[in-house]
Amino acid sequence: MGALQFLNDVLALSNGHQARLAGHLQGRTRQRPDTRLIVASGKSPVDAVERGAFRSDLFNLLSVLPIEIPSLRERRDDIPLLVAHFLKIHFNRHGKTVQGLSGAAFDILLRYDFTGNVRELSNLIERGLIFAEAGGFIEISHMFSSLEKLAEMTRNSKLHVSRPSGSAPSGQSTLETLEIELLRTALVETKWNISETARKLGMSRAKLDYRIKKFGLGKPD
Numbered sequence: 001m002g003a004l005q006f007l008n009d010v011l012a013l014s015n016g017h018q019a020r021l022a023g024h025l026q027g028r029t030r031q032r033p034d035t036r037l038i039v040a041s042g043k044s045p046v047d048a049v050e051r052g053a054f055r056s057d058l059f060n061l062l063s064v065l066p067i068e069i070p071s072l073r074e075r076r077d078d079i080p081l082l083v084a085h086f087l088k089i090h091f092n093r094h095g096k097t098v099q100g101l102s103g104a105a106f107d108i109l110l111r112y113d114f115t116g117n118v119r120e121l122s123n124l125i126e127r128g129l130i131f132a133e134a135g136g137f138i139e140i141s142h143m144f145s146s147l148e149k150l151a152e153m154t155r156n157s158k159l160h161v162s163r164p165s166g167s168a169p170s171g172q173s174t175l176e177t178l179e180i181e182l183l184r185t186a187l188v189e190t191k192w193n194i195s196e197t198a199r200k201l202g203m204s205r206a207k208l209d210y211r212i213k214k215f216g217l218g219k220p221d
Helices: 015-028 045-051 056-062 076-094 103-111 117-131 150-155 171-189 194-201 205-214
Strands: 003-007 035-039
Touching (some): 103 194, 171 194, 171 205
Parallel strands (some): 003 035
């Protein structure tokens, strides 16, 4: 068996590089190949061929054994395993450990619309690890430090973060609004059982009590 080569983001190749790669692969078909080539792309190569952005002959040469992996938002059951995987990687990279993600932070990842796919999840975990306190938990604000993609964050969620008309809240205040809605939703789901809600959110009862008082949350009549 020959050597194995991996080419990431093949659709990013220029026209010249596409032509050279196609010529190389066509030459290999006349003799026993000495390497095995695996290529990947984050977008549909078929669409790229139809737009004229990717050579059809190169596509045919590469698509001997096509494997389509659904986007992360279409296979959310993989998120817990990927979170554990990326935590381990970034633990080693930064020499810093945390206890994991808080319940609210984990819940957001399960609802989040990953436009950047698995790479975005890795980036969020790494950012959360960097900003979290050593030995503590990664919170929502550690992963999402501004208004970036707030719409995507809540698109697949029951939560709807509303803004007062004419207002332009800061990223921090918007994230605080999101946290309030998460707390309120969890409290309603547990019928305001504080201990059960704390377990659901992955925090201590004392921390939950503090947040309820901090945000002025009151049990509805």
